[in-house]
Amino acid sequence: MTKATPERRSGRQLPTADELRAWRDFIETTELLRSRIASRLQAASGLSPGDYAVLLALTEAPDQQMRSSELATHVGWERSRLSHHLGRMERRGLIRRQECATDPRGAEVHLTPAGTESFRASTVPHLRAIRELFVDALTQDQVRAAGEIAAALHAHLDAERRP
């Protein structure tokens, strides 16, 4: 593809120093950002990002309930991870699990009033944190570029996964 400029993009196995610096800045900063957003969420509502994802999905579901594996797909987690997380959330009274009427193997996950309320209280502070820590740090072009970079990375990872 890049035969005309072989020294630029092809024939190289390893990243250049500049590329490596960009990678390190990128990966370290996203980690830091994630933990800051999580702190804000925790402080505002006592919820973890995982709790938030589960409560968001349930809140948007018809009847505020969902089958366990449906929920796993929706939030993009492995079943096992979800199961452990639901156990913790159930202990804290945020959700309730009950046998599924139509499939005795399955479980229905229900939002409790406490879960509904915690989620309600967390929404605005969480969105405000995203605004303050992400959107406000960047220009409009950078926000757009960040979305495009994420999309390109995601597409590339998908392509690698099953070619």
Place this chain on the structure above:
Amino acid sequence: MTKATPERRSGRQLPTADELRAWRDFIETTELLRSRIASRLQAASGLSPGDYAVLLALTEAPDQQMRSSELATHVGWERSRLSHHLGRMERRGLIRRQECATDPRGAEVHLTPAGTESFRASTVPHLRAIRELFVDALTQDQVRAAGEIAAALHAHLDAERRP
């Protein structure tokens, strides 16, 4: 700055739908990317990203050793996290801790031959994974932009932290 278009960037508390989509793509993709890179590293060398960070710092240190808190600063971890991690690495024979000669409170962390060898074996595959999963997914401009976005986010987080 944006007085001429007040509805665009100011007076708003919450992100727009586009901004929120960019945020979600960004944060979810970086998480996915992190875990893919970690899998590659694990497969190639049996090391976790944390192991790699510690071994990299020790490898670059004079005498292949470092004081524990120096190491914590270098990799950007809390002391407690480092202590737990060093315990696990020591059990696996990657590093060794011994009393510091000059300060009886302190610990020196030393690289073992096994640690040196594991790190050596991991370097090229790890850099290749960064090349394949990050650099190759993006244009040169995007790699540069990713670095700049990370720098802007980092600076903004620092500014928020202590003013």
Place this chain on the structure above:
DNA sequence: CTAGCATGTTTGACATGTCAATAACTCGGG
């Protein structure tokens, strides 16, 4: 000297994640 504060590190309790194994149930053929 010694009480008390600072420094360097570890520990314990717990939240979060992954992986492999298990349990409980469905369903389609013999």
Place this chain on the structure above:
DNA sequence: CCCGAGTTATTGACATGTCAAACATGCTAG
């Protein structure tokens, strides 16, 4: 009827992270 393969969800063992408390030692004011 029953076997075996697939589906749904949970479990256990363990790695990784955070927070607060504990420990050990050094330093300094009285």
